[in-house]
Amino acid sequence: MIEIKDIHKSFGDNEVLKGISGTFKEGVTNLIIGGSGSGKTTLLKCMIGLHQPEEGSVLYDNREFTQLSFEERIEIRKEIGMLFQGSALFDSMTVEENIMFPLNMFTEQSRSEKLERVNFCLQRVNLEGKNKLFPAELSGGMKKRVGIARAIAMNPKYLFCDEPNSGLDPKTSIVIDELIKELTEEYNTTTIVVTHDMNSVMGIGDYIIFLHEGKKFWEGSNKEIAKTDIEELNDFVFASRFMKAAKGKF
Amino acid sequence: MNFTNFGKYILLLKAVFRRPEKTKIYLKAIFQQMDFIGVGSLGLISIISTFIGAVMTLQIAFQLVSDLIPKTIIGSVNRDSSILELSPTISAIVLAGKIGSAISSEIGTMRVTEQIDALEIMGINAPGYLILPKILAGITMVPVLVIISMVLSIGGGYLGGTLSGAVSAAEYIQGITTDFNPYTITVALTKAFVFGFIITSVPAYEGFYVKGGALEVAQASTRAVVVSCISILACDYLVTQLLL
Numbered sequence A: 001m002i003e004i005k006d007i008h009k010s011f012g013d014n015e016v017l018k019g020i021s022g023t024f025k026e027g028v029t030n031l032i033i034g035g036s037g038s039g040k041t042t043l044l045k046c047m048i049g050l051h052q053p054e055e056g057s058v059l060y061d062n063r064e065f066t067q068l069s070f071e072e073r074i075e076i077r078k079e080i081g082m083l084f085q086g087s088a089l090f091d092s093m094t095v096e097e098n099i100m101f102p103l104n105m106f107t108e109q110s111r112s113e114k115l116e117r118v119n120f121c122l123q124r125v126n127l128e129g130k131n132k133l134f135p136a137e138l139s140g141g142m143k144k145r146v147g148i149a150r151a152i153a154m155n156p157k158y159l160f161c162d163e164p165n166s167g168l169d170p171k172t173s174i175v176i177d178e179l180i181k182e183l184t185e186e187y188n189t190t191t192i193v194v195t196h197d198m199n200s201v202m203g204i205g206d207y208i209i210f211l212h213e214g215k216k217f218w219e220g221s222n223k224e225i226a227k228t229d230i231e232e233l234n235d236f237v238f239a240s241r242f243m244k245a246a247k248g249k250f
Numbered sequence B: 001m002n003f004t005n006f007g008k009y010i011l012l013l014k015a016v017f018r019r020p021e022k023t024k025i026y027l028k029a030i031f032q033q034m035d036f037i038g039v040g041s042l043g044l045i046s047i048i049s050t051f052i053g054a055v056m057t058l059q060i061a062f063q064l065v066s067d068l069i070p071k072t073i074i075g076s077v078n079r080d081s082s083i084l085e086l087s088p089t090i091s092a093i094v095l096a097g098k099i100g101s102a103i104s105s106e107i108g109t110m111r112v113t114e115q116i117d118a119l120e121i122m123g124i125n126a127p128g129y130l131i132l133p134k135i136l137a138g139i140t141m142v143p144v145l146v147i148i149s150m151v152l153s154i155g156g157g158y159l160g161g162t163l164s165g166a167v168s169a170a171e172y173i174q175g176i177t178t179d180f181n182p183y184t185i186t187v188a189l190t191k192a193f194v195f196g197f198i199i200t201s202v203p204a205y206e207g208f209y210v211k212g213g214a215l216e217v218a219q220a221s222t223r224a225v226v227v228s229c230i231s232i233l234a235c236d237y238l239v240t241q242l243l244l
Helices: A040-048 A069-078 A095-106 A111-124 A139-154 A170-188 A196-204 A232-236 A243-245 B002-014 B022-061 B070-110 B115-121 B126-164 B169-177 B183-208 B214-243
Strands: A003-010 A014-023 A029-032 A055-058 A082-083 A160-161 A190-195 A207-212 A215-220
Touching: A003 A040, A014 A055, A014 A207, A014 A215, A029 A040, A029 A170, A029 A196, A040 A160, A040 A190, A055 B002, A055 B070, A069 A170, A082 A139, A082 B115, A095 A111, A095 B169, A111 A139, A139 A170, A160 A170, A170 A190, A170 A196, A190 A196, A190 B126, A207 A232, A215 A232, A243 B002, B002 B126, B022 B070, B022 B126, B070 B115, B070 B126, B070 B169, B070 B214, B115 B126, B126 B183, B183 B214
Parallel strands: A029 A190, A029 A207, A082 A160, A160 A190
Antiparallel strands: A003 A014, A003 A055, A207 A215
Protein backbone atom coordinates (compact mmCIF):
# COMPACT_ATOMS: atom_id res chain seq x y z
CA MET A 1 0.00 0.00 0.00
CA ILE A 2 1.17 3.51 -0.81
CA GLU A 3 -0.12 6.56 1.01
CA ILE A 4 0.47 10.15 -0.05
CA LYS A 5 -0.25 12.96 2.35
CA ASP A 6 -0.63 16.62 1.46
CA ILE A 7 1.88 16.69 -1.41
CA HIS A 8 2.93 20.15 -2.56
CA LYS A 9 5.26 20.78 -5.45
CA SER A 10 6.19 23.98 -7.27
CA PHE A 11 8.46 24.86 -10.16
CA GLY A 12 9.49 28.47 -9.58
CA ASP A 13 6.29 30.44 -9.01
CA ASN A 14 4.14 27.75 -10.60
CA GLU A 15 2.53 25.60 -7.91
CA VAL A 16 1.82 22.34 -9.71
CA LEU A 17 0.57 20.20 -6.82
CA LYS A 18 -1.54 21.86 -4.13
CA GLY A 19 -1.84 19.35 -1.33
CA ILE A 20 -2.70 15.96 -2.80
CA SER A 21 -3.54 13.04 -0.52
CA GLY A 22 -4.66 9.50 -1.28
CA THR A 23 -4.25 5.82 -0.49
CA PHE A 24 -3.36 3.28 -3.15
CA LYS A 25 -4.09 -0.30 -2.15
CA GLU A 26 -2.34 -3.47 -3.29
CA GLY A 27 -4.00 -5.91 -5.68
CA VAL A 28 -6.08 -3.23 -7.40
CA THR A 29 -5.32 -0.95 -10.33
CA ASN A 30 -5.10 2.62 -9.07
CA LEU A 31 -5.42 5.37 -11.65
CA ILE A 32 -4.35 9.00 -11.50
CA ILE A 33 -6.23 10.86 -14.20
CA GLY A 34 -6.54 14.44 -15.31
CA GLY A 35 -6.03 16.72 -18.28
CA SER A 36 -2.67 17.83 -19.62
CA GLY A 37 -0.90 20.03 -17.07
CA SER A 38 -3.07 18.87 -14.18
CA GLY A 39 0.00 17.58 -12.31
CA LYS A 40 -0.45 13.82 -12.61
CA THR A 41 3.05 13.03 -13.94
CA THR A 42 4.56 15.43 -11.39
CA LEU A 43 2.68 13.58 -8.64
CA LEU A 44 3.99 10.26 -9.94
CA LYS A 45 7.54 11.62 -10.01
CA CYS A 46 7.16 12.90 -6.45
CA MET A 47 6.01 9.45 -5.38
CA ILE A 48 9.00 7.67 -6.89
CA GLY A 49 11.53 10.28 -5.81
CA LEU A 50 12.40 11.82 -9.18
CA HIS A 51 11.01 15.08 -7.79
CA GLN A 52 11.32 16.20 -4.18
CA PRO A 53 8.01 17.60 -2.88
CA GLU A 54 8.25 20.80 -0.80
CA GLU A 55 5.69 19.50 1.65
CA GLY A 56 3.96 16.23 2.36
CA SER A 57 4.94 12.62 2.68
CA VAL A 58 4.93 9.41 0.65
CA LEU A 59 4.65 6.17 2.60
CA TYR A 60 5.46 2.78 1.13
CA ASP A 61 3.82 0.32 3.54
CA ASN A 62 4.35 2.87 6.33
CA ARG A 63 7.96 3.58 5.30
CA GLU A 64 8.36 7.33 4.82
CA PHE A 65 10.11 7.69 1.45
CA THR A 66 10.68 11.45 1.18
CA GLN A 67 12.81 11.63 4.34
CA LEU A 68 15.09 8.70 3.49
CA SER A 69 18.75 8.98 2.54
CA PHE A 70 19.97 7.95 -0.92
CA GLU A 71 21.08 4.53 0.34
CA GLU A 72 17.81 3.91 2.21
CA ARG A 73 15.76 4.89 -0.83
CA ILE A 74 17.60 2.30 -2.91
CA GLU A 75 16.12 -0.50 -0.80
CA ILE A 76 12.58 0.70 -1.59
CA ARG A 77 13.43 1.35 -5.22
CA LYS A 78 14.46 -2.28 -5.64
CA GLU A 79 10.81 -3.09 -4.89
CA ILE A 80 9.54 -0.70 -7.59
CA GLY A 81 8.87 -1.54 -11.22
CA MET A 82 8.14 1.25 -13.63
CA LEU A 83 6.79 1.46 -17.16
CA PHE A 84 7.73 4.79 -18.71
CA GLN A 85 5.70 6.75 -21.24
CA GLY A 86 8.38 6.23 -23.90
CA SER A 87 9.28 2.79 -22.53
CA ALA A 88 12.83 4.05 -21.67
CA LEU A 89 14.50 0.87 -22.88
CA PHE A 90 18.30 1.02 -23.01
CA ASP A 91 19.07 1.53 -26.71
CA SER A 92 22.46 -0.15 -26.59
CA MET A 93 21.08 -3.36 -25.10
CA THR A 94 18.99 -6.16 -26.58
CA VAL A 95 15.56 -7.04 -25.22
CA GLU A 96 17.15 -9.83 -23.17
CA GLU A 97 19.86 -7.54 -21.75
CA ASN A 98 17.27 -4.88 -20.89
CA ILE A 99 15.20 -7.31 -18.85
CA MET A 100 18.28 -8.96 -17.34
CA PHE A 101 19.81 -5.61 -16.34
CA PRO A 102 18.19 -5.26 -12.87
CA LEU A 103 18.88 -8.94 -12.21
CA ASN A 104 22.56 -8.42 -13.07
CA MET A 105 22.78 -5.40 -10.80
CA PHE A 106 20.98 -6.69 -7.74
CA THR A 107 20.99 -10.49 -7.68
CA GLU A 108 23.64 -13.17 -7.44
CA GLN A 109 21.74 -15.57 -9.71
CA SER A 110 23.60 -17.67 -12.28
CA ARG A 111 23.28 -16.74 -15.96
CA SER A 112 20.93 -19.68 -16.61
CA GLU A 113 18.66 -18.62 -13.72
CA LYS A 114 18.56 -15.07 -15.00
CA LEU A 115 17.86 -16.27 -18.53
CA GLU A 116 15.03 -18.41 -17.23
CA ARG A 117 13.53 -15.37 -15.51
CA VAL A 118 13.94 -13.26 -18.66
CA ASN A 119 12.18 -15.88 -20.76
CA PHE A 120 9.39 -16.14 -18.19
CA CYS A 121 8.87 -12.36 -18.24
CA LEU A 122 8.90 -12.31 -22.04
CA GLN A 123 6.40 -15.15 -22.14
CA ARG A 124 4.23 -13.26 -19.66
CA VAL A 125 4.02 -10.30 -22.05
CA ASN A 126 3.64 -12.53 -25.13
CA LEU A 127 7.04 -11.75 -26.62
CA GLU A 128 8.70 -15.17 -26.57
CA GLY A 129 11.74 -15.47 -28.81
CA LYS A 130 12.34 -11.72 -29.14
CA ASN A 131 15.39 -11.88 -26.84
CA LYS A 132 18.00 -10.75 -29.34
CA LEU A 133 16.16 -7.80 -30.88
CA PHE A 134 17.22 -4.25 -30.12
CA PRO A 135 14.67 -1.59 -29.05
CA ALA A 136 15.02 0.14 -32.43
CA GLU A 137 13.67 -3.04 -34.08
CA LEU A 138 10.48 -3.11 -31.98
CA SER A 139 7.07 -1.51 -32.57
CA GLY A 140 5.62 0.91 -29.99
CA GLY A 141 3.40 -1.77 -28.46
CA MET A 142 6.27 -4.26 -28.27
CA LYS A 143 8.46 -1.67 -26.57
CA LYS A 144 5.76 -1.12 -23.94
CA ARG A 145 5.53 -4.86 -23.36
CA VAL A 146 9.32 -5.15 -23.00
CA GLY A 147 9.09 -2.22 -20.58
CA ILE A 148 6.53 -4.16 -18.56
CA ALA A 149 8.69 -7.30 -18.71
CA ARG A 150 11.66 -5.32 -17.36
CA ALA A 151 9.46 -3.75 -14.68
CA ILE A 152 8.29 -7.15 -13.38
CA ALA A 153 11.71 -8.87 -13.65
CA MET A 154 12.49 -8.25 -9.98
CA ASN A 155 8.99 -9.22 -8.75
CA PRO A 156 8.11 -5.66 -7.71
CA LYS A 157 5.77 -4.85 -4.83
CA TYR A 158 4.90 -1.55 -6.46
CA LEU A 159 4.25 -1.03 -10.17
CA PHE A 160 4.07 2.45 -11.69
CA CYS A 161 2.93 3.09 -15.27
CA ASP A 162 3.22 6.53 -16.84
CA GLU A 163 0.79 6.93 -19.76
CA PRO A 164 1.05 3.26 -20.79
CA ASN A 165 -1.23 3.75 -23.81
CA SER A 166 0.26 6.89 -25.32
CA GLY A 167 1.04 6.45 -29.00
CA LEU A 168 -0.66 3.06 -29.24
CA ASP A 169 -3.63 1.98 -31.35
CA PRO A 170 -6.86 1.19 -29.42
CA LYS A 171 -6.46 -2.58 -29.73
CA THR A 172 -2.86 -2.60 -28.45
CA SER A 173 -3.90 -0.19 -25.68
CA ILE A 174 -6.45 -2.70 -24.44
CA VAL A 175 -3.83 -5.48 -24.52
CA ILE A 176 -1.47 -3.34 -22.40
CA ASP A 177 -4.26 -2.37 -19.98
CA GLU A 178 -5.34 -5.97 -19.51
CA LEU A 179 -1.76 -7.06 -19.00
CA ILE A 180 -1.28 -4.43 -16.27
CA LYS A 181 -4.49 -5.54 -14.55
CA GLU A 182 -3.59 -9.23 -14.77
CA LEU A 183 -0.13 -8.67 -13.34
CA THR A 184 -1.54 -6.53 -10.53
CA GLU A 185 -3.97 -9.25 -9.48
CA GLU A 186 -1.53 -12.11 -10.07
CA TYR A 187 1.34 -10.63 -7.99
CA ASN A 188 -0.82 -8.52 -5.65
CA THR A 189 1.22 -5.42 -6.51
CA THR A 190 0.28 -1.87 -5.64
CA THR A 191 -0.19 -0.54 -9.16
CA ILE A 192 -0.49 3.12 -10.01
CA VAL A 193 -1.26 4.14 -13.59
CA VAL A 194 -1.11 7.73 -14.77
CA THR A 195 -3.37 8.17 -17.77
CA HIS A 196 -5.82 10.40 -19.57
CA ASP A 197 -7.15 7.57 -21.69
CA MET A 198 -10.85 7.03 -20.98
CA ASN A 199 -10.76 3.45 -22.28
CA SER A 200 -8.23 2.65 -19.55
CA VAL A 201 -10.31 4.49 -16.97
CA MET A 202 -13.44 2.53 -17.81
CA GLY A 203 -11.57 -0.74 -18.37
CA ILE A 204 -9.18 -1.09 -15.43
CA GLY A 205 -9.85 1.78 -13.01
CA ASP A 206 -10.51 0.05 -9.68
CA TYR A 207 -9.62 3.20 -7.76
CA ILE A 208 -9.28 6.55 -9.49
CA ILE A 209 -8.22 9.96 -8.36
CA PHE A 210 -8.96 12.90 -10.63
CA LEU A 211 -6.58 15.87 -10.60
CA HIS A 212 -7.52 19.30 -11.86
CA GLU A 213 -5.21 22.32 -11.65
CA GLY A 214 -3.01 20.59 -9.10
CA LYS A 215 -5.81 19.59 -6.73
CA LYS A 216 -7.60 16.32 -6.12
CA PHE A 217 -11.17 16.96 -7.31
CA TRP A 218 -12.61 13.49 -7.03
CA GLU A 219 -11.86 9.88 -6.06
CA GLY A 220 -13.81 6.70 -6.68
CA SER A 221 -14.10 3.73 -9.03
CA ASN A 222 -14.81 3.42 -12.76
CA LYS A 223 -18.37 2.43 -11.88
CA GLU A 224 -18.93 5.76 -10.16
CA ILE A 225 -17.02 8.13 -12.41
CA ALA A 226 -19.74 8.60 -15.02
CA LYS A 227 -22.39 9.33 -12.41
CA THR A 228 -20.94 12.36 -10.67
CA ASP A 229 -22.15 15.91 -10.99
CA ILE A 230 -18.72 17.50 -10.70
CA GLU A 231 -18.45 19.77 -13.70
CA GLU A 232 -14.65 19.57 -14.12
CA LEU A 233 -14.75 15.77 -14.01
CA ASN A 234 -17.65 15.51 -16.45
CA ASP A 235 -15.84 17.89 -18.83
CA PHE A 236 -12.89 15.51 -18.76
CA VAL A 237 -14.79 12.21 -18.90
CA PHE A 238 -17.21 13.24 -21.63
CA ALA A 239 -14.82 15.30 -23.71
CA SER A 240 -14.82 12.87 -26.65
CA ARG A 241 -17.80 12.42 -28.99
CA PHE A 242 -17.77 8.71 -28.29
CA MET A 243 -18.10 9.22 -24.54
CA LYS A 244 -20.77 11.90 -25.05
CA ALA A 245 -22.76 9.46 -27.19
CA ALA A 246 -22.36 6.75 -24.58
CA LYS A 247 -23.39 9.02 -21.69
CA GLY A 248 -26.21 7.53 -19.70
CA LYS A 249 -25.33 3.98 -20.72
CA PHE A 250 -22.75 3.52 -17.97
CA MET B 1 30.77 27.42 -16.41
CA ASN B 2 29.40 29.81 -13.78
CA PHE B 3 29.46 29.16 -10.03
CA THR B 4 26.05 27.43 -9.95
CA ASN B 5 27.12 25.07 -12.70
CA PHE B 6 30.45 24.48 -11.02
CA GLY B 7 28.65 23.59 -7.79
CA LYS B 8 26.38 21.17 -9.64
CA TYR B 9 29.43 19.70 -11.38
CA ILE B 10 31.13 19.06 -8.01
CA LEU B 11 27.94 17.48 -6.58
CA LEU B 12 27.66 15.28 -9.66
CA LEU B 13 31.27 14.15 -9.20
CA LYS B 14 30.49 13.32 -5.57
CA ALA B 15 27.67 11.06 -6.78
CA VAL B 16 29.91 9.58 -9.48
CA PHE B 17 32.43 8.36 -6.92
CA ARG B 18 29.89 6.56 -4.71
CA ARG B 19 30.57 2.88 -4.14
CA PRO B 20 29.54 0.87 -7.24
CA GLU B 21 26.60 -1.52 -6.92
CA LYS B 22 28.46 -4.35 -8.65
CA THR B 23 32.17 -4.06 -9.42
CA LYS B 24 32.07 -6.74 -12.15
CA ILE B 25 29.56 -4.78 -14.24
CA TYR B 26 31.50 -1.55 -13.78
CA LEU B 27 34.75 -3.28 -14.83
CA LYS B 28 33.12 -4.48 -18.03
CA ALA B 29 31.90 -0.92 -18.73
CA ILE B 30 35.39 0.49 -18.02
CA PHE B 31 36.99 -1.86 -20.59
CA GLN B 32 34.31 -0.95 -23.15
CA GLN B 33 35.04 2.74 -22.60
CA MET B 34 38.81 2.16 -22.77
CA ASP B 35 38.26 0.53 -26.13
CA PHE B 36 36.07 3.43 -27.29
CA ILE B 37 38.35 6.20 -26.01
CA GLY B 38 41.74 4.56 -26.58
CA VAL B 39 41.52 2.18 -29.52
CA GLY B 40 38.77 4.23 -31.18
CA SER B 41 40.88 7.39 -31.20
CA LEU B 42 44.22 5.83 -32.12
CA GLY B 43 43.92 6.41 -35.88
CA LEU B 44 42.96 10.06 -35.54
CA ILE B 45 45.67 10.81 -32.98
CA SER B 46 48.28 9.00 -35.10
CA ILE B 47 47.51 10.98 -38.25
CA ILE B 48 47.35 14.34 -36.46
CA SER B 49 50.53 13.75 -34.44
CA THR B 50 52.59 12.61 -37.42
CA PHE B 51 51.62 15.64 -39.50
CA ILE B 52 52.09 18.09 -36.62
CA GLY B 53 55.59 16.70 -36.03
CA ALA B 54 56.45 17.00 -39.72
CA VAL B 55 55.11 20.55 -39.99
CA MET B 56 56.86 21.58 -36.76
CA THR B 57 60.21 20.42 -38.15
CA LEU B 58 59.74 22.39 -41.35
CA GLN B 59 58.71 25.53 -39.47
CA ILE B 60 61.58 25.32 -36.97
CA ALA B 61 64.02 24.81 -39.85
CA PHE B 62 62.50 27.81 -41.65
CA GLN B 63 62.81 30.07 -38.59
CA LEU B 64 66.30 28.99 -37.49
CA VAL B 65 68.23 29.97 -40.61
CA SER B 66 71.62 30.92 -39.19
CA ASP B 67 75.11 29.55 -39.43
CA LEU B 68 75.51 30.13 -35.70
CA ILE B 69 72.70 27.70 -34.78
CA PRO B 70 73.43 24.01 -35.28
CA LYS B 71 70.75 22.09 -37.17
CA THR B 72 70.57 19.57 -34.35
CA ILE B 73 68.51 22.17 -32.51
CA ILE B 74 65.61 21.38 -34.86
CA GLY B 75 65.30 17.91 -33.38
CA SER B 76 65.57 19.05 -29.77
CA VAL B 77 63.05 21.89 -30.17
CA ASN B 78 60.62 19.57 -31.92
CA ARG B 79 61.10 16.94 -29.20
CA ASP B 80 60.47 19.34 -26.29
CA SER B 81 57.56 21.09 -28.03
CA SER B 82 55.92 17.78 -28.82
CA ILE B 83 56.39 16.31 -25.37
CA LEU B 84 55.54 19.39 -23.32
CA GLU B 85 52.79 21.02 -25.30
CA LEU B 86 51.72 19.76 -28.67
CA SER B 87 51.07 16.10 -27.93
CA PRO B 88 49.14 16.58 -24.66
CA THR B 89 47.23 19.72 -25.60
CA ILE B 90 46.45 19.16 -29.27
CA SER B 91 45.52 15.53 -28.56
CA ALA B 92 43.28 16.64 -25.71
CA ILE B 93 41.52 19.26 -27.83
CA VAL B 94 40.98 16.79 -30.65
CA LEU B 95 39.71 14.19 -28.18
CA ALA B 96 37.40 16.76 -26.56
CA GLY B 97 35.76 17.15 -29.97
CA LYS B 98 35.57 13.47 -30.78
CA ILE B 99 34.91 11.86 -27.40
CA GLY B 100 33.40 14.82 -25.57
CA SER B 101 30.58 15.30 -28.05
CA ALA B 102 29.90 11.54 -28.12
CA ILE B 103 29.71 11.33 -24.31
CA SER B 104 27.52 14.39 -24.02
CA SER B 105 25.07 13.29 -26.71
CA GLU B 106 24.95 9.70 -25.42
CA ILE B 107 24.12 10.74 -21.85
CA GLY B 108 21.91 13.63 -23.01
CA THR B 109 19.85 11.31 -25.19
CA MET B 110 19.52 8.90 -22.28
CA ARG B 111 18.26 11.80 -20.16
CA VAL B 112 15.60 13.02 -22.61
CA THR B 113 14.37 9.49 -23.35
CA GLU B 114 13.98 8.79 -19.59
CA GLN B 115 16.64 6.06 -19.60
CA ILE B 116 18.45 7.81 -16.73
CA ASP B 117 15.16 8.02 -14.80
CA ALA B 118 14.74 4.30 -15.42
CA LEU B 119 18.17 3.62 -13.90
CA GLU B 120 17.35 5.74 -10.86
CA ILE B 121 13.98 4.06 -10.34
CA MET B 122 15.70 0.68 -10.39
CA GLY B 123 17.84 1.89 -7.48
CA ILE B 124 21.01 2.30 -9.52
CA ASN B 125 23.32 5.24 -8.93
CA ALA B 126 22.97 6.65 -12.45
CA PRO B 127 25.93 9.10 -12.27
CA GLY B 128 28.19 6.31 -11.06
CA TYR B 129 27.01 3.74 -13.58
CA LEU B 130 27.13 6.10 -16.55
CA ILE B 131 30.02 8.43 -15.79
CA LEU B 132 32.55 6.61 -13.57
CA PRO B 133 33.65 4.11 -16.26
CA LYS B 134 34.12 6.97 -18.72
CA ILE B 135 36.25 9.00 -16.30
CA LEU B 136 38.41 6.01 -15.34
CA ALA B 137 38.86 5.09 -18.99
CA GLY B 138 39.69 8.72 -19.81
CA ILE B 139 42.38 9.15 -17.16
CA THR B 140 44.04 5.88 -18.18
CA MET B 141 43.72 6.01 -21.98
CA VAL B 142 44.42 9.70 -22.65
CA PRO B 143 47.97 9.39 -21.17
CA VAL B 144 48.51 6.30 -23.33
CA LEU B 145 47.34 8.20 -26.41
CA VAL B 146 49.58 11.13 -25.48
CA ILE B 147 52.63 8.84 -25.24
CA ILE B 148 51.82 7.42 -28.68
CA SER B 149 51.32 10.95 -29.94
CA MET B 150 54.76 12.03 -28.64
CA VAL B 151 56.49 9.15 -30.39
CA LEU B 152 54.64 9.73 -33.66
CA SER B 153 55.13 13.49 -33.53
CA ILE B 154 58.88 13.10 -33.12
CA GLY B 155 58.84 10.39 -35.81
CA GLY B 156 56.79 12.67 -38.07
CA GLY B 157 59.41 15.38 -37.52
CA TYR B 158 62.08 12.95 -38.70
CA LEU B 159 60.10 12.09 -41.83
CA GLY B 160 59.21 15.70 -42.62
CA GLY B 161 62.74 16.92 -42.04
CA THR B 162 64.57 14.22 -44.01
CA LEU B 163 62.09 14.02 -46.90
CA SER B 164 62.19 17.79 -47.43
CA GLY B 165 65.92 18.03 -46.85
CA ALA B 166 65.44 20.60 -44.06
CA VAL B 167 67.60 18.51 -41.74
CA SER B 168 69.64 15.36 -42.17
CA ALA B 169 68.68 12.15 -40.41
CA ALA B 170 71.89 12.17 -38.35
CA GLU B 171 71.41 15.78 -37.22
CA TYR B 172 67.77 15.21 -36.30
CA ILE B 173 68.57 12.05 -34.30
CA GLN B 174 71.45 13.81 -32.57
CA GLY B 175 69.06 16.65 -31.74
CA ILE B 176 66.35 14.51 -30.20
CA THR B 177 68.86 12.52 -28.11
CA THR B 178 70.86 15.49 -26.77
CA ASP B 179 70.07 17.07 -23.40
CA PHE B 180 66.87 15.13 -22.91
CA ASN B 181 65.20 15.93 -19.59
CA PRO B 182 62.92 13.01 -18.50
CA TYR B 183 60.98 15.37 -16.23
CA THR B 184 59.23 16.74 -19.34
CA ILE B 185 57.52 13.34 -19.67
CA THR B 186 56.22 13.68 -16.10
CA VAL B 187 54.80 17.12 -16.89
CA ALA B 188 53.20 15.81 -20.10
CA LEU B 189 51.61 12.81 -18.39
CA THR B 190 50.31 14.98 -15.55
CA LYS B 191 48.67 17.17 -18.18
CA ALA B 192 47.30 14.11 -19.97
CA PHE B 193 45.79 12.80 -16.73
CA VAL B 194 44.09 16.14 -16.00
CA PHE B 195 42.90 16.47 -19.60
CA GLY B 196 41.56 12.90 -19.57
CA PHE B 197 39.46 13.83 -16.54
CA ILE B 198 38.17 17.02 -18.18
CA ILE B 199 37.41 15.38 -21.54
CA THR B 200 35.15 12.82 -19.89
CA SER B 201 33.66 14.58 -16.86
CA VAL B 202 32.69 17.95 -18.40
CA PRO B 203 30.73 16.46 -21.35
CA ALA B 204 29.15 13.93 -18.98
CA TYR B 205 27.97 16.81 -16.80
CA GLU B 206 26.57 18.70 -19.78
CA GLY B 207 24.71 15.61 -20.98
CA PHE B 208 23.46 14.55 -17.57
CA TYR B 209 21.53 17.76 -16.92
CA VAL B 210 20.00 18.22 -20.38
CA LYS B 211 16.35 19.25 -20.38
CA GLY B 212 14.21 19.19 -23.48
CA GLY B 213 14.72 17.24 -26.68
CA ALA B 214 17.01 16.71 -29.66
CA LEU B 215 17.84 20.41 -30.04
CA GLU B 216 18.92 20.72 -26.40
CA VAL B 217 21.02 17.54 -26.68
CA ALA B 218 22.83 19.05 -29.67
CA GLN B 219 23.32 22.35 -27.82
CA ALA B 220 24.68 20.50 -24.78
CA SER B 221 27.07 18.63 -27.04
CA THR B 222 28.41 21.87 -28.53
CA ARG B 223 28.67 23.43 -25.06
CA ALA B 224 30.50 20.35 -23.80
CA VAL B 225 33.20 20.70 -26.46
CA VAL B 226 33.58 24.45 -25.93
CA VAL B 227 33.77 24.23 -22.12
CA SER B 228 36.12 21.23 -22.32
CA CYS B 229 38.50 23.06 -24.69
CA ILE B 230 38.58 26.19 -22.51
CA SER B 231 39.08 24.07 -19.37
CA ILE B 232 41.90 22.16 -21.08
CA LEU B 233 43.71 25.36 -22.02
CA ALA B 234 43.24 26.89 -18.55
CA CYS B 235 44.48 23.71 -16.86
CA ASP B 236 47.36 23.52 -19.35
CA TYR B 237 48.54 26.91 -18.15
CA LEU B 238 48.04 26.00 -14.47
CA VAL B 239 49.85 22.66 -14.65
CA THR B 240 52.70 24.19 -16.66
CA GLN B 241 53.12 26.97 -14.14
CA LEU B 242 52.98 24.57 -11.21
CA LEU B 243 55.36 21.97 -12.60
CA LEU B 244 57.91 23.94 -14.60
